[in-house]
Amino acid sequence: MNRLEEYWKANTSLIRNLLIVWAVVAYVLGILLAPALNGIRLFGGPPLGFWIAQQGSIYVFVVLIFVYAARMKALDREYGVED
Amino acid sequence: MSVEVWTWTIVILSFVLYLGIGYWARVRETAGFYVAGRGVPPVANGAATAADWMSGASYISMAGLISFLGFDGAVYLMGWTGGYVLLALLLAPYLRKFGRYTVPEFIGDRYYSNLARVVAVIAAIFVSFVYAVPQLRGVGIVLSRYLGVDVATGVWVAVLVTAFIAVLGGMKGITWTQVAQYAVLITAYLIMGIALSNLLTGNPIPQLAFTFSDFAVRLSELQVELGFKEYVAPFQNLSALNVFLITLTLMVGTAGLPHVIIRFYTVPKASDARWSAGWALVFIGLLYTTAPAVAVFSKYNLLSTLANKPVEEVRQIDWVQKWEKTGLLKLQDKNGDGILQMSGNAEVNEVTIDRDIIVLSTPEVAKLAPFVVGLVAAGGLAAALSTAAGLLIVIASAISHDLYTRMINPAASEATKLLIARVVIFLVVVLAAPFGINPPAFIAQLVAFAFGLAASTFFPAILLGIFDRRMNMQGAVAGMVAGLIFTATYIIGTKYLGWPNFIFGITAEGIGTIGMLLNFVVAYLVSRATPPPPAEIQHLVDDIRIPKGSAGAASEH
Numbered sequence: 001m002n003r004l005e006e007y008w009k010a011n012t013s014l015i016r017n018l019l020i021v022w023a024v025v026a027y028v029l030g031i032l033l034a035p036a037l038n039g040i041r042l043f044g045g046p047p048l049g050f051w052i053a054q055q056g057s058i059y060v061f062v063v064l065i066f067v068y069a070a071r072m073k074a075l076d077r078e079y080g081v082e083d
Numbered sequence: 084m085s086v087e088v089w090t091w092t093i094v095i096l097s098f099v100l101y102l103g104i105g106y107w108a109r110v111r112e113t114a115g116f117y118v119a120g121r122g123v124p125p126v127a128n129g130a131a132t133a134a135d136w137m138s139g140a141s142y143i144s145m146a147g148l149i150s151f152l153g154f155d156g157a158v159y160l161m162g163w164t165g166g167y168v169l170l171a172l173l174l175a176p177y178l179r180k181f182g183r184y185t186v187p188e189f190i191g192d193r194y195y196s197n198l199a200r201v202v203a204v205i206a207a208i209f210v211s212f213v214y215a216v217p218q219l220r221g222v223g224i225v226l227s228r229y230l231g232v233d234v235a236t237g238v239w240v241a242v243l244v245t246a247f248i249a250v251l252g253g254m255k256g257i258t259w260t261q262v263a264q265y266a267v268l269i270t271a272y273l274i275m276g277i278a279l280s281n282l283l284t285g286n287p288i289p290q291l292a293f294t295f296s297d298f299a300v301r302l303s304e305l306q307v308e309l310g311f312k313e314y315v316a317p318f319q320n321l322s323a324l325n326v327f328l329i330t331l332t333l334m335v336g337t338a339g340l341p342h343v344i345i346r347f348y349t350v351p352k353a354s355d356a357r358w359s360a361g362w363a364l365v366f367i368g369l370l371y372t373t374a375p376a377v378a379v380f381s382k383y384n385l386l387s388t389l390a391n392k393p394v395e396e397v398r399q400i401d402w403v404q405k406w407e408k409t410g411l412l413k414l415q416d417k418n419g420d421g422i423l424q425m426s427g428n429a430e431v432n433e434v435t436i437d438r439d440i441i442v443l444s445t446p447e448v449a450k451l452a453p454f455v456v457g458l459v460a461a462g463g464l465a466a467a468l469s470t471a472a473g474l475l476i477v478i479a480s481a482i483s484h485d486l487y488t489r490m491i492n493p494a495a496s497e498a499t500k501l502l503i504a505r506v507v508i509f510l511v512v513v514l515a516a517p518f519g520i521n522p523p524a525f526i527a528q529l530v531a532f533a534f535g536l537a538a539s540t541f542f543p544a545i546l547l548g549i550f551d552r553r554m555n556m557q558g559a560v561a562g563m564v565a566g567l568i569f570t571a572t573y574i575i576g577t578k579y580l581g582w583p584n585f586i587f588g589i590t591a592e593g594i595g596t597i598g599m600l601l602n603f604v605v606a607y608l609v610s611r612a613t614p615p616p617p618a619e620i621q622h623l624v625d626d627i628r629i630p631k632g633s634a635g636a637a638s639e640h
Contacts, residue, residue: 008628012550015172022168026161026334031327034154034317046299050315053157054149054375055293058164058368065171065361072176072357076630083180083352083630 007079014071018064025052025060090229090457097267097461098244101260101468105248108256113500116253117184117480119349123258128355129362131258131469132346134265136163136337136363137370138214139221139467140530142268147438150378153303153314155321158592162333164364164371169338169542171360175347177549179356180627184348185477186341186541187485193548195620196556197490202563206540207341207481212515214340214533215474219519221467228409228443229460238519241464245472246512249479250505257472258349264465269369271455271462275442276373279380279449289376302383309390311427314379321590328593335599336534339542342473345480353630381441384448389414389434390425397423402447411437475515479508531592535574539566539598547606552624558610566602570595 029037034049041047076082084092110116123131141163149156181189187207191200223237232240248256276289286292293299303314312319318326337343346363347356389397394416397403406412413435414423426432446456483504488495495503540563547554547562574591576582584590586597615621626632 004625004629011628018168018172022165026165026330027327030157030161031317031323031330038315038317041300043295044297045295046293046297047315049317050154050299051294053154053317054160055290055372057157057161058372061164061168062361062364062368064168065357065364068172069354069357069361073354076354081629081631083354083633 003079004081007075007081010075010079011072014068014075018068022061022064025057030057084453086453086456087230089454090460093454093457093461094226094230094464097465100263101244102247104260104263105252105256108252108259110251110253110255111501112497113184113484113504115255116501116504117348117484118345119253119255119258121182121349121351123349123351125350125355125359126362127262128258128346128350128359129364130265130366131261131349132343132359132363133366133370134261134268134465134469135346135473136343136367136470137268137466138470138530139218139225139463141370141374142272142466143221143225143442143463144439146374146377146381147441149375150382150441151438152320153306153312154317155319155326156375156378158321158326158329158333160371160375162330163337164367165330166334166337167360167364167367169334170343170347171357171364174338174344174545174549175356175360176353176630177627178344178545179347179350180353180630180633181623182348182633184345184484185480186344186545187481188489189548190541190544190559191485191489193620193623194544194554194556194559195617196560199544199556199560199563200485200489202560202567203541203544204481204485206536206563206567208478210340210533210536210541211342211474211477211481212518213536214342214530215471215478215515216518216522217530218467218471218474219515220522222464222471223519225460225463225467229456235520238516241468241471241519242512242516245468245475246509249472249476249508249512253504253508254345254349254476257469257476258346260472261469264469265366267458268462268465268469269366271458271465272370272373274455275445275449275451275459276377278451278455279384279445280376282449283380283384289373289380293372293376293379298383299379302379302386305383305386305390306427309386309425309427314382322588324587325590325593328589328596332538332593332595332599333534335538335542336595337537339537339540339545340533341477341481341537341541342470344541344545345477346473351634353633377445378441381445381448385436385441386425388448389423392423394421394423402444405447406440406444411440411443475508475512479504479511482511483507532574535570535591535595535598536567538595539570539602543599543602543606547603549624549627551610552621553610553615554606555610555613555616557613558606558608561609562602562606565605566598569601570598573598 030053037049038047187203190203222241223234226232226237227234280289280292281287284292284296424433544559573594577591
């Protein structure tokens with residue numbers, strides 16, 4: 001496997017991992033498990049399932065993109081393909 | 084000063100600002116016209132993307148929509164933000180590395196086919212047009228509600244302002260006006276959200292007030308008491324399957340909308356496209372995390388102010404009188420007992436509230452200074468104008484760049500190309516006006532179309548173009564055509580021809596996900612049954628996968 005293929009593989013596995021988090025937060029916690037999570041209330045606020053679906057998921061999405069950008073910056077440098 | 088005078092002043096000042104920026108950012112070459120010379124810093128591009136993305140509907144209607152849907156309103160919140168994750172990870176940096184001007188151009192070049200180019204041009208024009216019309220109308224509505232201007236006149240004002248900025252400065256003019264428009268719209272929205280949150284909870288930060296107060300639960304209980312559905316419980320208004328599929332369609336559609344994608348062509352480097360998507364979501368998130376708080380607080384306030392109160396007492400309230408006049412709020416004492424009954428049962432319900440009131444009435448309900456009302460109006464205008472401009476340049480560049488320059492007259496001089504681009508954008512903007520004045524269908528329904536079609540055509544074609552080296556012309560074209568026909572047929576059939584939601588009860592808003600899956604399957608099968616793409620295309624794919632070299636791309640044209 002050459003260097004570029006290795007770089008691409010590292011990139012796609014990073015994407016895969018981040019997309020798993022994305023899907024779990026939005027679709028598993030925010031939708032599928034929302035009825036169950038609504039039984040939990042943190043800090044006297046809204047039910048957890050509702051809070052994740054309407055607020056928490058957005059914070060996670062922002063973090064995912066910045067983690068990706070930072071990790072890719074390191075990866076670009078490691079493989080000498082930075083622009 | 085009166086509310087009217089404040090509103091006129093702020094609206095006119097903001098328009099002068101936009102026109103000034105439009106004039107300052109005028110361009111003389113096509114790279115400036117189409118991709119702002121690729122000189123936009125990532126943070127500024129994030130703000131421009133946020134303004135481009137957040138439409139008049141996000142600004143004026145979304146909080147109201149959420150407040151009526153309760154939990155299920157999450158489809159908009161997660162759907163319209165989660166798509167940026169897909170965009171940042173799967174599309175933006177590679178499209179920036181590819182480094183041309185438009186989305187159809189990527190599809191046409193990657194699939195070495197003018198047929199693919201034309202399919203993409205048609206889809207880009209259709210998606211953008213469908214989305215642009217309600218924006219123009221949004222400007223007309225905001226101007227008419229706040230300033231008493233005729234809706235048609237308001238639409239023409241929008242058209243002329245947009246045409247001026249776009250014709251002179253193209254993408255460069257649009258980008259920098261969008262940065263200013265973002266500042267105006269977010270300031271207005273946050274002032275409104277902060278004041279409302281402070282008034283009701285004593286906590287000025289709407290996100291914290293939403294998270295740490297029990298208002299959502301109290302609203303939920305009040306709704307149940309009045310016979311409405313529980314606010315915080317999922318799947319009261321949409322089935323679980325539809326919540327799932329609509330969210331996914333809106334996410335994938337967001338990632339596939341050409342006016343959002345082309346914003347990432349304007350940053351200097353491929354790595355900047357990744358950061359820029361993050362900044363875009365930060366700026367969008369500021370509004371999108373405020374909206375559910377505004378939805379809860381204003382709905383609670385509306386219900387507790389109006390329900391079971393004497394009609395005469397309610398009619399004394401200033402904002403009630405004002406909104407009753409516009410027809411957006413209707414009070415009818417059906418049983419003649421002098422008390423307003425509010426109920427989930429339409430037979431006994433005596434208060435009808437238009438969803439748009441939730442945001443539009445907030446400054447008055449929260450008794451904010453008159454200039455805030457003007458600022459909210461200007462924010463609504465900024466949201467609608469910035470999105471309209473972003474969409475119209477997609478249509479204009481699809482015609483002038485992809486059809487004219489790439490297919491009809493590739494040898495045209497720089498001056499001719501620029502002239503054609505300017506004439507086309509002027510014509511597109513002016514031709515859109517009559518549709519804005521008399522839109523063919525309800526605003527939100529039209530927007531659902533745009534997402535379904537973007538999700539079922541562009542997203543798979545672009546994604547496969549980057550991640551599947553073996554994907555060829557035959558596969559991509561067959562996939563796009565299958566996705567487009569399937570999705571359009573289902574939406575038109577179920578929305579307008581009275582067909583039932585015949586696939587598992589999936590609504591028109593969520594069908595784009597199925598169209599996307601169909602596109603993937605057809606594209607895969609057809610591509611594997613036909614010859615692989617030529618070697619130079621496979622090299623092109625290898626090339627866009629690495630950021631190296633993207634910084635110099637602007638000079639290649």
